[in-house]
Amino acid sequence: MRFWKWIGGLTGLAALAGIGVGVMVGVPVADGVDRYFSSNKFCAQTCHVMEATVAVELAESAHGTTSSGVVPLCRDCHVSEDLIGAYFDHIKGTRDLYSTLILGIDTVEEFEKARFEAANRVRMHLINTDSKNCRTCHVMEKIKPERTRGQRQHSEAQEKNITCIVCHYDLVHKETALSDEFDAVIGSY
Ligand code: HEC
Ligand code: HEC
Numbered sequence: 001m002r003f004w005k006w007i008g009g010l011t012g013l014a015a016l017a018g019i020g021v022g023v024m025v026g027v028p029v030a031d032g033v034d035r036y037f038s039s040n041k042f043c044a045q046t047c048h049v050m051e052a053t054v055a056v057e058l059a060e061s062a063h064g065t066t067s068s069g070v071v072p073l074c075r076d077c078h079v080s081e082d083l084i085g086a087y088f089d090h091i092k093g094t095r096d097l098y099s100t101l102i103l104g105i106d107t108v109e110e111f112e113k114a115r116f117e118a119a120n121r122v123r124m125h126l127i128n129t130d131s132k133n134c135r136t137c138h139v140m141e142k143i144k145p146e147r148t149r150g151q152r153q154h155s156e157a158q159e160k161n162i163t164c165i166v167c168h169y170d171l172v173h174k175e176t177a178l179s180d181e182f183d184a185v186i187g188s189y
């Protein structure tokens with residue numbers, strides 16, 4: 001009896017230790033991996049096509065040339081901020097965005113043909129997440145648009161819960177046509 005209790009205790013202890021090690025080792029490793037895959041280096045240098053297109057576009061955009069020097073990374077707009085969300089996005093969003101786009105796409109010409117599809121996917125993702133990534137930096141209530149058009153539309157946005165991407169598409173990349181699906185969302189307000 002005693003022996004089995006002892007063994008049982010030992011197994012429990014081993015299991016606990018296992019979980020402990022898992023937590024200690026697993027999390028930093030996971031975090032490191034995540035950082036690598038979320039870094040601009042992964043997408044913009046590994047993927048030369050991205051570097052020649054969307055990365056240049058970002059660099060020339062208002063977000064790439066802020067006077068404060070706060071310049072968003074790809075992941076700030078395209079990957080969820082929390083780790084679990086980030087993994088989910090790597091499986092879902094990032095695979096959509098980078099891998100499926102990049103897999104079999106080796107040239108800028110091929111990318112340009114796929115751009116419409118890709119832009120739509122990103123836009124619909126922002127619709128479905130209430131532009132969550134934008135809100136990690138921008139607080140709606142604190143934005144003070146300079147011109148009256150902006151002020152008017154921002155108070156309308158808050159009244160009707162209209163999400164950022166509905167108005168701020170073609171934000172940092174080359175202008176891309178709107179899909180019927182996205183157009184329908186805009187038209188619903
Ligand atoms: C990493 C932080 C960050 C993220 C994420 C971010 N922005 Fe910005 N955004 C900025 C900064 C910094 C500026 C420059 C603001 C300034 O100079 O006051 C800016 C400027 C803007 C502007 C004004 C310039 C322009 O391009 O017209 C708009 C509109 C805007 N952001 C919308 C968005 C939307 C929509 C998203 C999500 C798709 C987003 N931002 C994501 C930091 C961010
Ligand atoms: C209903 C449309 C609409 C929605 C929704 C909307 N905006 Fe805007 N926003 C505008 C317009 C219009 C302007 C003014 C643009 C101009 O004057 O060039 C503006 C201006 C801005 C500016 C620049 C402020 C300035 O003038 O310096 C920022 C930053 C911004 N929006 C961010 C956001 C973010 C982030 C969201 C979501 C949380 C959002 N907007 C939602 C229409 C909208």
Ligand code: HEC
Nearest residue numbers: 050054055063072073074077118119122123169170171173
């Ligand atoms: C400030 C937010 C923001 C940043 C930073 C950003 N993107 Fe985007 N990206 C968008 C939005 C919004 C779209 C959806 C298309 C649109 O309406 O602009 C998009 C679309 C795309 C697309 C689809 C093709 C297209 O032209 O729409 C790709 C690919 C892409 N981004 C890659 C990147 C890469 C790579 C980086 C970093 C070098 C990056 N993005 C940085 C906001 C951002």
